[in-house]
Amino acid sequence: MTKTLFITGASTGIGAATAHAAAKAGWNVALFARSRDKLDALAAEIGDQALALPGDATSYDDQAQAMQKTVDHFGRLDAAFANAGRGLDTPGTEAGDPEEWRSLVDLNIMGLLYTAKAAIPHLKPHKGSIVLTGSAAGRRHLKGSIYGASKWFVHGYAGNLAEEMREWGGRCTVIAPGMVDTPFFSEAKPDKLKPEDVADAVMHALQADPRNTVLEIHLFPTN
């Protein structure tokens, strides 16, 4: 039985690398992000194992409809990767922009909750998994980081969701990367983690024996 993974933020960076890794491991992948052109190109590279589903993660309806299309197309959903996220142009509380905070909360917190809520009814029959992209910034205090605080939410929620999913044999993992060389940053970070490193961690959690819930993977560039 071919398993299916739904990925938010699949158009670039960690999400796109995870799509490649999962397809290589034999999974079908449903690719969700706003950039239709990038999703179509990625789906064409991967082939029949991929389905491009353009949508906005800050809309519960967009995510719920995309998951239903995933199940209609591939027949089932075994895992969801809530990975879409953004940073802030203006850091700190004193200098920060409340409207920018709202956009961040809508995506990094509400969008992630929507992924989990929309996925659970499909995952439950297969004792499926949810993986959340947290961050090293969600494990330690960084001066004025509201982005980091949104990832503290992800880490706190991940443990609580793991407890909720355990009741029906489901598993939840939070992945906490340090700096990764992705379009998240405007300049390249060639000596930091590659998105493929994070994809490996996601696949480790998803492919662990069902008796084993991998609660958290924290990975960091060696330098």
Ligand SMILES: NC(=O)c1ccc[n+]([C@@H]2O[C@H](COP(=O)([O-])OP(=O)(O)OC[C@H]3O[C@@H](n4cnc5c(N)ncnc54)[C@H](OP(=O)(O)O)[C@@H]3O)[C@@H](O)[C@H]2O)c1
């Ligand atoms: N790079 C790092 O150092 C690092 C470290 C720790 C954690 N993270 C986290 O890793 C996750 C992925 O980031 P990345 O580094 O891979 O950066 P990225 O390449 O910028 O990826 C962000 C993804 O989120 C999607 N996205 C943004 N807004 C969206 C929306 N409203 N609806 C749907 N999709 C949306 C983007 O696609 P569209 O623009 O096409 O929608 C893109 O696919 C984020 O949660 C980030 O906070 C990154």
